[in-house]
Amino acid sequence: MTKLSIGSTANPLTGSRVPFALLIVVLMAFGLYAIFVTGPAMRAVAQANLDRALADENRAFCEKFGMRVGTSEFVACSQELTVIRTKQTDRDNEANML
Numbered sequence: 001m002t003k004l005s006i007g008s009t010a011n012p013l014t015g016s017r018v019p020f021a022l023l024i025v026v027l028m029a030f031g032l033y034a035i036f037v038t039g040p041a042m043r044a045v046a047q048a049n050l051d052r053a054l055a056d057e058n059r060a061f062c063e064k065f066g067m068r069v070g071t072s073e074f075v076a077c078s079q080e081l082t083v084i085r086t087k088q089t090d091r092d093n094e095a096n097m098l
Contacts, residue, residue, distance in 0.1 A: 054085070 059069060062077035 057081075 058078045058081050059074075061081065062074050063069070065077070067073040067077050
């Protein structure tokens with residue numbers, strides 16, 4: 001049994017810092033894992049989904065005006081839609097900077 005004298009500075013909560021520190025370390029490890037391992041994979045999946053959605057929109061738009069997939073007209077239509085989207089993105093980025 002530990003004897004405490006008057007004026008002793010022993011802290012009964014000192015032992016509870018170790019589990020708290022371990023919890024912080026574990027949470028930081030999970031955070032780093034999410035940032036460096038799963039983050040790039042999630043961005044790649046999101047980019048693939050965006051590319052697929054844009055291709056579907058291009059196909060639907062160009063076919064609406066009689067340009068079938070595989071024709072030179074369809075390729076030209078898709079390229080022009082890409083130019084339009086790029087210009088719109090540039091305009092949006094400029095507006096966000098103001």
